[in-house]
Amino acid sequence: MIKAGQIDKGTALLIKGQPFVCIDREFVNPGKGSAFVRLKLKSPSTGQTLQETMKSQDNAEDITVVDRDCQYLYNDGENFHLMLTDNFEQIEVPMGNFPDYQYLMKDGETYRCTFWEAQLLEIQVPPKVVFFVAEAEEAVKGDTVQGATKYVTTETGLKVRVPIFIKQGERIRVNTETKEYLERVNN
Amino acid sequence: MKAAAKFRSILYRNIRSFFDERDYTEVDTPILSTTLIPESTIENFSTRFQNPFLPSTELYLVPSPEIFMKQLIARGLGSVYQIGHCFRNSEQLGHIHNPEFSMLEYYTVGADEEESIRITEELFASLLPKDSPKYLRPPFARLSVAEAMQQYAGVDLDKHQKQATLAQEAKRLGLTLPDEPESWEETFNRIFLTFVEPNLPQESPLVLERYPKQIECLAQQDGAYRRRWELYVKGVEVANCYDEDRDQATIQAYYRDEYARLVQKREESGTVIPDVDPSLASVFSAMPPCSGVAMGLDRLQMLLMGKSDLEGVILFPLSGMLTSGNTRNL
Numbered sequence: 001m002i003k004a005g006q007i008d009k010g011t012a013l014l015i016k017g018q019p020f021v022c023i024d025r026e027f028v029n030p031g032k033g034s035a036f037v038r039l040k041l042k043s044p045s046t047g048q049t050l051q052e053t054m055k056s057q058d059n060a061e062d063i064t065v066v067d068r069d070c071q072y073l074y075n076d077g078e079n080f081h082l083m084l085t086d087n088f089e090q091i092e093v094p095m096g097n098f099p100d101y102q103y104l105m106k107d108g109e110t111y112r113c114t115f116w117e118a119q120l121l122e123i124q125v126p127p128k129v130v131f132f133v134a135e136a137e138e139a140v141k142g143d144t145v146q147g148a149t150k151y152v153t154t155e156t157g158l159k160v161r162v163p164i165f166i167k168q169g170e171r172i173r174v175n176t177e178t179k180e181y182l183e184r185v186n187n
Numbered sequence: 188m189k190a191a192a193k194f195r196s197i198l199y200r201n202i203r204s205f206f207d208e209r210d211y212t213e214v215d216t217p218i219l220s221t222t223l224i225p226e227s228t229i230e231n232f233s234t235r236f237q238n239p240f241l242p243s244t245e246l247y248l249v250p251s252p253e254i255f256m257k258q259l260i261a262r263g264l265g266s267v268y269q270i271g272h273c274f275r276n277s278e279q280l281g282h283i284h285n286p287e288f289s290m291l292e293y294y295t296v297g298a299d300e301e302e303s304i305r306i307t308e309e310l311f312a313s314l315l316p317k318d319s320p321k322y323l324r325p326p327f328a329r330l331s332v333a334e335a336m337q338q339y340a341g342v343d344l345d346k347h348q349k350q351a352t353l354a355q356e357a358k359r360l361g362l363t364l365p366d367e368p369e370s371w372e373e374t375f376n377r378i379f380l381t382f383v384e385p386n387l388p389q390e391s392p393l394v395l396e397r398y399p400k401q402i403e404c405l406a407q408q409d410g411a412y413r414r415r416w417e418l419y420v421k422g423v424e425v426a427n428c429y430d431e432d433r434d435q436a437t438i439q440a441y442y443r444d445e446y447a448r449l450v451q452k453r454e455e456s457g458t459v460i461p462d463v464d465p466s467l468a469s470v471f472s473a474m475p476p477c478s479g480v481a482m483g484l485d486r487l488q489m490l491l492m493g494k495s496d497l498e499g500v501i502l503f504p505l506s507g508m509l510t511s512g513n514t515r516n517l
Contacts, residue, residue, distance in 0.1 A: 015363065027281040028384070031417055031427040032404050033376045034228045035277050038385075053381040055373065056277070057456070058365050 004037050005056030010114070012121050014061040018043060020050060021114075021121045027056075044121045047096045063116050070113045070123070072105045082120075085110060093120050103158035104129065104176050125176050130185050131155060136168040191492070191500050198314065198488055199270060202291060205313045211266040211293060216255035218272060219246045222464040224254050224405070225442060227449035230276040232286075233459045247461045248274035251481055252292055253405075254467070257431070260294055261473040268293035270484065276459065280506040282496040283423060287505065289484040296477045300406075300414045300430040303478040304329075304394055307418065307426065311392065314491065322389055322421050323490065330387070331397040332379075332412075340382040344399060348411065350374055371401045385422065393419045403445055405432045405471075418482075420490050426482040435472035442468060 007013070011022045024040035035056040042049050054060065070082040070091070079092040080101070095102060097120075104125045105111065114122040131154035149161050152172070160174055162181045171185040203213065221244065223231060232248040249255075252269050259267055273290045280286070295306060308325035315323055333344045340360060347353040350371040354364055362377050387393055396416035400408050406415035406429035414430035432438055442465040453460045489500045497504065 027284055028380050029275075029277070029284065030376055030380065030384075031424060032226070032228060032398075032402050034373060035230075036376060036380050038380055051381055052363060053377050054363075055365075055369075055377075 001059045002062045003056060004039075004054035004058040004060050005035065007037060007039060007054075007060060007062075010122055010124075012063045012065045012114070012116055013041065014063050015041065015050065015052070019063060019116050019119060019121065020044075023049070028053075042097075044097055044116075044119055047094070047099075065114045065116045065121060067112050067114055067124075069110050070120075071110045072107060074107055075102050080105075082113070082123075091120065098123060100179075101125065103154070103156050103179075106156060127176055128173055128182060129176050130171050130173050131158065131160075133162075133166060133168050133170050133172060136162075136166060188499065188502065191488070192502060194492060195484075195488060198484070198491070201314050202268075202270065202310070205310055206268045206293060209266075211268045211295075212264055214256065214259055214264070214267045214269050216252050216259070216269060216271070218249055218274075220249050220254060221246060221462060222254070222467075223247050223249065223461040224251075224467075225446040225449050225461075225463045226250065226404075227445055227452050231459045231461050232274045232276045233461065245462070247459070250275050251290065253479065253481070256292060256294055256479070257471050257474060258467070260296065260475070260477060261470045266294060266296045266477075280504075280509070282498065283486060283489070285485065285497060285501050285504050285506070288501075291482045291484050291487075292479060293482075294431075294477050294479040296475050298478045299476070300396070300416055300428050300478050303428045303480050304416065307428070307480055307482075314487075316491065319491075320493075322391060325392065327394045327418065328388060328391045329394045329396060332395060332399060333397065335383050335387065335395060336379065339386045340378050342378060345411065348401075353378075372399075372403075375399060375401065384419075387419055387422060389419075389421050395419060403441060403448075404429065405438065405441060406430060407432045407434075408437075420487075421495075423486055423490065424483075425486045425490065426480055428478060428480040430478050431471075431474065431476075433472050433474050433476065435468050438468035438471050439465060 007022050007025055009022055009025060013020050020041035020043050022039055023042045026038045028036045028038050036053050037056055039052045040049060041052060069085040071085055073081040073083055075095055078095060080095055081092055083090050101123060112124040113120055133152045134155045135153040137150045148164050150164050151159050152162050152166055153159055160181050162172060166172060166184060173182040173185050175182055229250045234246050236244045236246050251273050252271055256267055256269060270291050272287055274287050276286055295303060308327055311325050336342045336344050342356045347356055353371060353374045357364060357374050357378050394416045397412040398415045400411055400413055406413040416428050417424055418426035442463060446463050450460055485497055485501050489497055
């Protein structure tokens with residue numbers, strides 16, 4: 001058991017007998033009310049999301065999870081195919097359980113993954129990732145307004161809004177949580 | 188950092204000229220107090236006065252300057268305002284929370300909570316940069332708590348004045364309630380914070396008014412509700428206003444009941460139990476009719492700067508001092 005106030009992003013909980021992972025938590029303290037925590041929870045097996053508001057002092061049932069490294073092999077449009085690096089066992093998970101992850105994960109890259117028993121609960125994509133710019137719109141000639149932006153597509157298919165000086169073939173660092181451009185990476 | 192510091196400096200100058208032009212007196216009251224107004228839901232910071240020749244005394248950091256400002260009004264100072272620091276102790280460090288925060292409080296003598304809406308609209312108008320987005324601009328939209336509960340959670344508050352039936356409503360909405368009993372207010376907050384607050388309209392600043400009487404505070408009661416409003420801007424709570432209660436018996440009862448609740452809660456949690464001074468009820472009841480507004484200035488600046496996080500608005504947030512570089516999820 002843990003206190004709801006200790007729940008963090010990535011904490012795995014049992015809600016009505018089903019495992020859920022906290023994907024967002026926000027402390028709320030109404031003007032004249034006790035401390036609450038507003039949770040967004042996701043079921044890794046069904047992708048269902050759930051909203052719960054608990055008092056920081058409420059008890060919640062946390063579950064013991066294990067972190068293991070997985071290599072991302074590919075996706076077939078429906079499932080992600082991953083391989084556990086410690087025993088080379090291959091696993092499949094529905095892409096719907098991890099929306100947008102196909103744009104954040106690179107083929108062949110190893111990610112820390114969280115398991116509860118045999119269930120994959122979380123793929124830990126680093127908060128900042130360097131991507132290769134596969135396609136870039138041409139900057140509009142004569143458009144030298146400061147702060148002008150355009151869209152580029154990374155090798156994973158992620159569309160990112162970048163300053164107009166970014167060209168195809170360059171590398172950029174992206175915040176994977178907000179999917180926002182951070183900086184150009186020089187080779 | 189530089190931009191935020193400069194922004195704050197101009198913001199304070201503008202706030203001061205707004206109130207000075209309207210003949211309010213700016214006051215400067217203590218942050219350290221020997222007693223606090225009991226508020227069972229607001230955790231406190233305590234420290235100790237130590238002197239080799241006097242008994243050691245526990246002191247408390249004020250969660251709001253209200254306790255002193257009301258004494259000044261009772262002594263006939265008229266309308267007053269203050270910009271100062273307030274302290275609320277809890278485990279929360281979030282993107283819109285910091286245990287130490289800047290607060291503007293203004294009390295208008297002769298005004299009720301309705302008049303305070305008008306003054307706050309004028310204040311907002313005077314602080315807005317040119318071409319500010321519509322979601323910051325007065326006039327404020329208005330919605331009562333009962334209307335909001337009906338609209339966003341389908342709960343008829345008039346029908347659910349008892350915790351037992353409100354708990355049924357919470358379960359109907361799919362919320363999980365703990366096994367141990369809880370107050371009407373706690374169940375209300377679960378529903379409000381899950382279904383209502385995140386969905387409140389954000390096109391204009393919103394005055395959410397007429398709070399349920401079960402949420403104890405020093406705002407005048409009016410039937411099943413209280414003369415209290417909160418201002419939400421872009422979904423963020425930035426101000427709280429009361430038509431101040433001046434009835435000695437009611438204030439005394441509030442002190443007694445709220446302090447009992449506070450002591451019971453904090454004996455369980457082992458947190459700070461402040462001393463209180465119930466004789467202040469007679470001081471507060473000596474005030475002329477007035478309405479007070481408390482506005483969080485860090486949040487106000489955040490909104491005026493178009494940000495959604497206090498990071499970079501508060502110059503030295505406690506989270507930064509507490510964590511050594513790992514601020515993920517804060």
